[in-house]
Amino acid sequence: MTGGVRVEALVVVTVLFLLVTVLGFVAARWRRGDLDSLHEWGLAGGRFGTVVTWFLLGGDLYTAYTFIAVPALVFGAGAIGFFAVPYTIIAYPLVYVTMPRLWSVSRAHGYVTPADFVRGRYGSRSLALAIAIAGILATLPYIALQLVGIQVVIAALGITGTGFMGDLPLIIAFVILAAYTYSSGLRAPALIALVKDALIFVTVIAAVTIIPSRLGGYGRIFAAVPPAKLLPAPAQFGAYATLALGSALALFLYPHSITGVLSSNSRRAIKRNAAMLPAYSFLLGLIALLGFMALAAGIKPDATYGTQAAVPALFNMMFPAWFAGVGFAAIAIGALVPAAIMSIATANLFTRNIYKEFLRPNASPREEATAAKAASLVVKFGALLFILLLQNARQEAINFQLLGGVWILQTFPAVIFGLYTRWFHRWALLAGWLVGMVLGTAMAASQHFTSIFPLRIGASTYPAYSAFYAFIANVIVAVVLTVVLRAMRVEGGPDETLSAEYLRA
């Protein structure tokens, strides 16, 4: 990026950032509740109706990193990056079927996290701990990547200082974020999500009308894409499908997704959202195409940020300065919302499933809320230090986020199968989880942290998403060991839930 600080864009970004800062603090008074209880701080008391839930989940799932990384992948690797679209198409039918059950049983028993549910369903502290650890490990690098999203925007604004002064904008943004998350809890990102989503919609609609008209229409844009990037090769079909399926199965296992689901006020709100959230998928598809527009516009990968700078560079090239500012603000605020929800969800997991479970079993509700607030700070500043201090932190964060997808999918059998059946044995689920975690990590590491693992069976090679292979292994282990443990009559643990509780409104 050259040309010094882009003042007009910087002013727009600053003004919008101040607006959401005010909203973040005001949010404490919105749908008022006792913020000294974890249920109120961490789930907003479960008061959000269909519309707020839609904004919250949209703001939560479609992160700044999504807006940077998906078009970057399409820009760099081509059609395979478009898997994000089928991924978000098939995620929502799954939500429709599974999440109302989780919502109902959680409401009946006061569960705040997926690990709470697993604890109640299988009577197993160790299985619940495994679920909590996978959730925390998967979310931390995701938070760090939101910081990368903000960094890319700061660089695109022409602020390129080195050392502490160069990092200062990011530090200020994060300190403010931490402060209002601490004081307002989940209400802050929910309220800010309204602004974020409005900005994203405006930016994307402008982008997909203005940019193609300047590049000579969509036909010309697609014609400028090298043929090898325009379609996935037949050898990539399996990878494309398993990336979409594996990511879709994993999406609503992420703690921040479940936080969004549990904060809604009814099963109907969740079901309606399953029908309404595809609006964001449409947006995401358009955003993915920005990668091709950047190709057609002749943008080259950036020296520092590589393909990730493609979309900001495109905005700088195609938009008037002030509107590029709107786009950058959309991305930066798009980082704050998920970062807040992720830190809250991680804090909930730590408080409920580690702190209260193992360290302070008699913690009062007030102490629980205090611990969660402190944990949310630790998580955020941990991510900040990681990004600022570690050499090559950006690449590490991307690698770990990839592993996070592998890890979180390994909680599927315990959580999602558990919503339907108690057939699985708790130790079998734990063993399956462990096998999936180790195998998935080893597969990803063996491919230098790319998502696709080429499985060789005999003379044939089947490239597919490593998380998906690990998941298959996980399920096989869980099934086989359940049969064995049941045959040996090993005690299965108490189930505190009743089948009617999964359907209760």
Next chain:
Amino acid sequence: MSRQRTDARPRSRGRRLILLLLIVPFVGTLWVSTYARTAPSLLGFPFFYWYQFLWIGISAALTVVVYLVDPEAPGADEDRA
């Protein structure tokens, strides 16, 4: 609840079968070899791209259909947005 109904009561067979509609998007989008081609294009979009955009709409529409026949949908009163 305006009507007398217990949630634990098994849903009728027809209403359960409707849920199968939610499997259709999986077939439509995960069977990549059926749509990984450029022709016919639409408004400048190669088939591969507009086909997947189309499925966003189809999937949402199927979800709406399922929701409308869902016994929980009509007349409930607990939701305030």
